[in-house]
Amino acid sequence: MIFLVAGCEIGFWVLLVTGLATRYLLRVRRLSNALLISVPMVDVVLLAASVVDLRSGAPASPAHGLAAIYIGVSLAFGPQMIHWADQRFAHRFAGGPVPVKAPKTGPAHAAYERGQWLRHLLAYIVAAAILGIFTLLVGDVHRTLQLWSVMVPWALVLTIDFVISFSYTIAPRKRQGV
Template sequence: MLALIVACEIGFWVLLLLGLAARYLLRARKLSTVLLICVPLVDVLLLAASVLDLRGGAEAEAAHGLAAIYIGVSVAFGGQMLRWADDRFAHRFAGGPSPKRPRKTGLEHAAHERRQWLRHLLAYAVAAAVMGLFTLLVGEPTRVATMWGPMGAWGIVLIIDFLISFSYTLAPRRAKS
């Protein structure tokens, strides 16, 4: 399962780079669209493989939890990562405008940090939902405890991220003078 997670991560970036190369270097718009549509299919593949593994009687392990986390992060941040890469690729290889960077100060920075935290919360919620599905598939809560292990530590990180992200709302960073 761990090898599949690594393969999916590599597949995500390979398909993304091939799609952008087809778009900007080869000017093959249709090929680019097909390759970029395949990027989220990597998540579907990982989800299907995990479900099949668990339906086949496998014990729900930490690797299944990592697969759920991967899917959650991909759902919450995948589109943003695609746009980030597209902006940079267009700038570097197609004469596109310089990518916009988020502001580092003021209320705009605070709003950006809040939105990022909400994405983080979405990733957590999706991962928990996928783990819930896996738990239902296994049918025995005692056989899934290891899979749920990373969620506790991630929950602490989520709380810390909340405190930091929303602190900018109460005390926005000021521009250096």
């Protein structure tokens, strides 16, 4: 299962880079669209494989929990990552505008960080929902406890991220030299 999660991560980036290269270097729009549309299918493959694995009697493990985390993060941050990569490809290879960078100071930076934390929270909620579905599909809470073991350390990371992200609202970063 760990290798499948790693393979899906690699597949995400291969499809994304290939899709963008096809769009901006080869200028084959239809193929590019097909490749970019297939990027989210990586999540579907991972979800389906995890369900099949669990339903076939495989012991629930933290690796299945990692698959849920991957899907949650992909759904919450995937569109943002794709947009980030698209901006850079367009600028580098197609004369597009200079990519917009995230704000580094002031209230705009604080708002950006809060938004990023909300994405992080969304990823956590999606992963928890997927783990809940896995638990229901297996039908044995005791057999699926290992799935949930990944959520405790992630909750700690989410809490630390909250403190850091929202600290900028209380004490915004100031420009250097001001």
